[in-house]
Amino acid sequence: MVEWTLPKLVLVTGCAGFIGFHLCKRLLEEGSVVVGIDQMNDYYEPQLKWDRLSSLKQGTNFTFVKGSIENKELLESLFQQYPFEVVVHLAAQAGVRYSLTNPDKYIQANIVGFANILECCRNHHIPHLLYASSSSVYGNHTHAPFSESxxxxxxxxxxxxTKRxxxxMAYTYSHLYQLPATGxxxxxxxxxxxxPDMALFSFTQAILNFEPIKVYNFGKMKRDFTYIDDCVESMIRLIMRGPNREGSIPYKIYNIGNQHPISLSEFIExxxxNIGKNAIKEYVPLQPGDVLETYALLQELIRDTGYKPLVTIEEGIKKFIDWYRDYYN
Known part of the structure; x- marks a missing residue:
């Protein structure tokens, strides 16, 4: 049996973002050397991103580069300077509703930026590229739970x-250039x-400030909420496992979820x-771009990594509230 090990040198794009920060933290704890790049844009409060970076204790094992993945010359210089064993691409313009009014930002960051990453990985023969996709690619899929197939x-x-x-794009590079890629x-x-733009953060802020929250689709939407530690553990195991080698094309996509969707109404309850206060609820219709339900089928992930999510929604929300109270005093 092959023993799984973490790579010594990893590039993480979007390192000051929510998932990127947690992944960097875990990689550093495990002894990897991490180079992180982030644009530090103002899509939400940049101070939160700087505070995340500060907690990574920038030292000999962590190097931060402020810059955009849209800057191909900057990326090329990074790939020339460091012999990355793994690239984890998490940088992107996030948010469904924001994309309705700012489409250009999504084309530049999510399409042009990703093309730059693919080209650098191809030209520098990177052994493994892992990149972030999203459950949003399923759209209003009616056959739950959602399978990668x-x-x-x-x-x-x-x-x-853009995520689809x-x-x-990754499949094409795997097919044409044998670039090992995991989505x-x-x-x-x-x-x-x-x-801060996601429901848990914005709802908590509003409830504590006695402000109303907008409950979309009258609370009837369902989401497969995935706690960050479960997400990172899944990623770590995919990194250690290495790229898919089952067929002629080194390409694979995995769902990273919890496999237990709950309604928005249950989530608010x-x-x-946990906060000890009732929300002031403003019930509104489903917004354009929002899906009715997400529900991850995790058979592929469990089979290939041996990991099944552990944290319940009750445990996860409590941990968030504890952090929020501490962070904002």
Whole structure:
């Protein structure tokens, strides 16, 4: 049996983002040397990103580069300077609703930026590229739980379309150039240091400030909420396992989820219980680009990594609330 080990030198794009920060932290704890790149844009409060970076204790094992993946010359210089064993690409313009009014940012970051990453990985013969996709690629898929083999050619937001495009671009590079690539379809990742634009963060902030929260689709949406530690453990195991070698093309996509979707109404109830206050709810219709349900089938991930998510929504929300109270005093 082959023993799995973590690579010594890893590039993480989007290292100051929510998932990127947690992955860097774990890699550093495990002894890897990490180079992180992040644009530090103002999509949400940049101070949160700087505080994440500060907690990584930038030292001999962590190097931070401030810059954009859209800057091909900067990326090329990084790849020339460091012999990366693995590239984990997490940098992207996130958010479904933001894509309705700012489409250009998604084309530049998610399409042009990813093309630059692929080219650098190809030209420098990177042994393994892992990249972030999203559960949004499933659109309003009606056959739950969602399998990686399902058709995903009807995205209902530009964000989802760019993520599906990333999967197709990576497949092409794997086919043409034998670039080993692993896609990760993340299902609503949450937890400490999370993104302020996501429901858990914004709802917590509003409830504590006695402000109303907008409950979309009257609370009837369902989400497969995935705690950050489960997400990172899945990623670590995929990194250690290495690229897929089962066929002639070194390419694979995995769902990264929890496999236990709950309704938005249930989610708010758990949140209210942990905060100790009731939310002021404003019920509104489903927004353009939002899907009705997400539900990850994890057979592939469990089979190939041996890992099954452990953290319940009750445990995860409590950990977030504890962090939020501490961070904001």
């Amino acid at each position: 399902a058709r995903v050619d009807e995205p209902i937001s530009l964000y989802a379309a 495009a990333n999967e197709l 990760m379809r993340f299902f609503t990742v949450y937890g400490p240091w999370g993104r 758990v949140l209210e219980k």
